[in-house]
Amino acid sequence: MADIILTADRTLMSDYHHNEFIGFGTCAPPNVIPDWLYSFLFFPPIEEKEGIPVAAPYGLRKIEAQLLMEGFDVLTVDPSHLSHYINGAKVLGIYVMDPFGLGPASSTFAAILKKEPFLAYYFRRLLDDPSIKAAKKQGLRIIIGGPGVWQFRYRPKFIRDYGIDCIIEGEAEKVIGKIVRNAINGDKLPTYYEVGIEETPTLEEIPTIVHPSINGLVEIGRGCCRGCKFCSVTLRPLRWYPIDKILQEIDVNQREGYTMGACLHAEDVMLYGSRNTYPEDEKLIKLHEAVVKKCSGGLSWSHCSLASVALKPGLFARLSEMIRQRQDWWGAEVGIETGSPELAKKIMPAKAHPFKPEQWPEVVRIGMGLMHDHMLIPACTLIVGVPEETENDLIKTIELIDDLKNVRSLIVPLFFVPMGKLKNENWFKETQMTELHKELLVRCLLHDFRWIDDLIGISFVGKWYAKPLRLLYTLFVRIIEHKAVKAGITIETSTWKQNKLKYAITKFKHLESGAAVAQTGRAAGC
Ligand code: SF4
Secondary structure, eight states, X not given: OOSEEEEEOTTTSBOGGGOGGGGGGGGSOSOXXXXXXXXXXXXXXXXXXXXXXXXXXXXXXXXXXXXXXXXXXXXXXXXXXXXXXXXXXXXXXXXOSSTTSOSHHHHHHHHHHTSOOHHHHHHHHHHTOHHHHHHHHTTOEEEEESTTGGGGGGOHHHHHHTTOOEEEESOXXXXXXXXXXXXXXXOOOOSEEEOOGGGSOOGGGSOOOSSOBGGGEEESEEOOSSOOTTOSGGGSOOEEOOHHHHHHHHHHHHHTXXXXXXXXXXXXXXXXXXXXXXXXXXXXXXXXXXXXXHOTTOEXXXXXXXXXXXXXXXXXXXXXXXXXXXXXXXXXXXXXXXXXXXXXHHHOTTTXXXXXXXXXXXXXXXXXXXXXXXXXXEEEEEEESOTTOOHHHHHHHXXXXXXXXXXXXXXXXXXXXXXXXXXXXOOOOGGGOOHXXXXXXXXXXXXXXXXXXXXXXXXXXXXXXXXXXXXXXXXXXXXXXXXXXXXXOOOOOOXXXXXXXXXXXXXXXXXXXHHXXXXXXXXXHO
């Protein structure tokens, strides 16, 4: 058995039906859909062979690669099979994204629905695993890393109660070996280890992953030069991987049969290879030529900025043409944050750059229009309750959402969470919501209802499981719509939609009884 076991909780060890957008569902709390069905819809467990997952979160794969390179005996294990591997292990490394549901999306859902989000529940459940508790008694050291570690600062009791030995904050490639060595030797570990700027790895010091990443995600760069005050990414230096390094990681995914495509990860894919906020045409085209040629399963982007798209419509159209040689659409997360030029100036003065912050709403309209025309489907975020926000700011954001009515997209309002340069500010609580905040939330909900059928349809085109999944998601949306109507929100419901709801409910009842039988059968088999 390996000395070092790496894992993550069940909500992270999923490929979300090969659609990262669906992963957003892990931020929600238990709701109108039975938990077993909800988890199947939004975070089905990743395929595994004897407890070894066929793919794992990219950040975990980077740490695995670094430890292997330094000669450690390390194995990444599915969370539901830890008991087979942990006995005798010296270190357990756990990767976290949003362990307590304090991230903007999950804390917003939790505040509104007043329940713990799934991702927080499953993280706690992972640490409650009796095999971890038994191994802890034998001297196992627990080390935690990943983008969600900041949340442990709000949970000191949890750290003590679960015997967590060390939490690493920041890019860990240059420090993980030293910390793991100390853990194995039984030396004292710092409860928090904040990776200093001087310990941030250079490109050459970042290893290539050794085993597949979930949904073929590969980093193309790290850092961001826009400097938004509410964001922690901005504090890291900007680095872009050479194309060869990116292709090597795609090779790793494909060699192990994980061939569904690639998700290019950067804070703004449109700025690949750039030192400032001007996209570099040649570098972007070369990158996409190489990746499209290699990935018959298609590609997606993790994030892109509206300013880069609005600045280079011709380049964006060219990239879209290249990408759509093999697929009908692609997706990315996009930050709108506000429709107010005044607020943009205060909290994200370079978000629109090289346009002026005063032009931000126009940049959003142009960028979103181009995305619609060229089939990039954005999952957009808005930030609600940021310090210094005024009524006028909210009115402008509401007006902007109305202007985006015809843009194929999801728009998700998120309560302000103190991070980055605003980390000492107060959290925004649902009790502070004014009528304007509520109005904004409702407008976003209506926008999403308007587009959701279209997005569900597009997401599963050509997949064998398209019909049943589409039916289940449609049913879920109809139930939420129904709840919204009961809560007093007026939704235009066409006869066509009403008929579809009746059809979905009939099918659901049929499926539910079938699935219940399947579940009982499995329980009896165990
Ligand atoms: S919010 Fe986005 S654009 Fe702004 S600093 Fe963070 S990563 Fe960069």
